[in-house]
Amino acid sequence: MQQRKITFIGAGNMAQAIVAGLVSSGYPASLITVCAPSEHHRAALAARYGVNHHGDNAAGAHDADVIVLAVKPQLMAEVCRQLAATVDFSGKLVLSIAAGVNVSRFYALLGENLAIVRIMPNTPSLVGKGLSGLFAPSGVSESDRAFSADLMCAVGKICWVEDESGINGVIAAAGSAPAYFFLFMDAMQQQAVSMGFDEPTARMMVLQAASGAAALAEANPDQPFSVLRQNVTSKGGTTAAALQVFEQQQLNHTIAEAMQAAVARAEEMEKSF
Numbered sequence: 001m002q003q004r005k006i007t008f009i010g011a012g013n014m015a016q017a018i019v020a021g022l023v024s025s026g027y028p029a030s031l032i033t034v035c036a037p038s039e040h041h042r043a044a045l046a047a048r049y050g051v052n053h054h055g056d057n058a059a060g061a062h063d064a065d066v067i068v069l070a071v072k073p074q075l076m077a078e079v080c081r082q083l084a085a086t087v088d089f090s091g092k093l094v095l096s097i098a099a100g101v102n103v104s105r106f107y108a109l110l111g112e113n114l115a116i117v118r119i120m121p122n123t124p125s126l127v128g129k130g131l132s133g134l135f136a137p138s139g140v141s142e143s144d145r146a147f148s149a150d151l152m153c154a155v156g157k158i159c160w161v162e163d164e165s166g167i168n169g170v171i172a173a174a175g176s177a178p179a180y181f182f183l184f185m186d187a188m189q190q191q192a193v194s195m196g197f198d199e200p201t202a203r204m205m206v207l208q209a210a211s212g213a214a215a216l217a218e219a220n221p222d223q224p225f226s227v228l229r230q231n232v233t234s235k236g237g238t239t240a241a242a243l244q245v246f247e248q249q250q251l252n253h254t255i256a257e258a259m260q261a262a263v264a265r266a267e268e269m270e271k272s273f
């Protein structure tokens with residue numbers, strides 16, 4: 001991939017996940033800078049991955065080719081205004097990973113000619129298993145699109161969305177989704193402990209079942225999830241008894257409502273931030 005100087009504004013969970021994935025995929029750490037107010041956070045990240053760090057966003061972004069905006073959505077406007085006061089964005093590519101801040105907002109904050117790509121990643125990027133959705137408005141160059149795609153391919157898989165609203169669908173299906181699985185796994189672990197297992201054994205069982213199920217699905221790309229589920233379900237057996245409870249409790253309906261709530265919240269944030 002092209003090697004450009006990248007500055008992350010924000011050094012939290014998601015920035016760390018991308019930095020870690022990038023560095024372990026061989027991207028030169030010397031080309032990466034992270035900026036955040038807390039010296040403790042950014043210095044820890046710098047020490048761990050060998051990247052540069054800065055407490056002053058504008059100084060850190062000044063000579064970057066690519067600026068990754070990785071602060072919380074509610075801080076984005078203030079951070080952008082401060083950057084715009086001193087940093088010349090012409091010739092720079094801006095990547096925003098924030099939920100609920102749309103491209104038109106960035107044009108208003110940083111200028112209409114901005115080269116910007118919105119990216120919706122998720123935290124498994126930390127271990128190279130991320131999923132990122134990307135949206136580029138018309139006018140973004142092929143070279144900038146390719147760089148954005150290569151960057152996120154270094155930490156997982158990607159998909160492009162044609163319309164910006166597709167980013168909110170990516171949030172519901174992938175960005176927020178690791179939390180849904182952790183919720184499920186946590187509940188299963190708690191129940192296994194209630195059934196008499198110690199916590200490490202309960203965690204191992206649940207984790208191995210989850211990662212094993214994911215690996216099985218990956219190894220059988222032509223088999224729908226529903227068929228893989230049927231393969232576990234003996235007629236009149238234990239799995240059928242468990243699945244019947246999920247069905248009675250309308251788990252599918254709950255999942256649909258939860259994903260719709262994630263989209264609705266993203267849309268609400270677009271109006272607020």
Ligand SMILES: NC(=O)C1=CN([C@@H]2O[C@H](COP(=O)(O)OP(=O)(O)OC[C@H]3O[C@@H](n4cnc5c(N)ncnc54)[C@H](OP(=O)(O)O)[C@@H]3O)[C@@H](O)[C@H]2O)C=CC1
Nearest residue numbers: 010011012013014036037038041070071072073098099121
């Ligand atoms: N977490 C996730 O799973 C995902 C998050 N996102 C998006 O990523 C973005 C960041 O989320 P996440 O990493 O979870 O958040 P965190 O709270 O973990 O990190 C936020 C970072 O922003 C830094 N920060 C705060 N104020 C400033 C400032 N004025 N200038 C520079 N940096 C600042 C914080 O600094 P300090 O370290 O000093 O506190 C911290 O490092 C959000 O917009 C979110 O929507 C997108 C997809 C998935």
Ligand SMILES: O=C(O)[C@@H]1CCC=N1
Nearest residue numbers: 098099171175176177
């Ligand atoms: O919860 C959030 O708003 C962010 C976006 C997707 C995952 N975390």
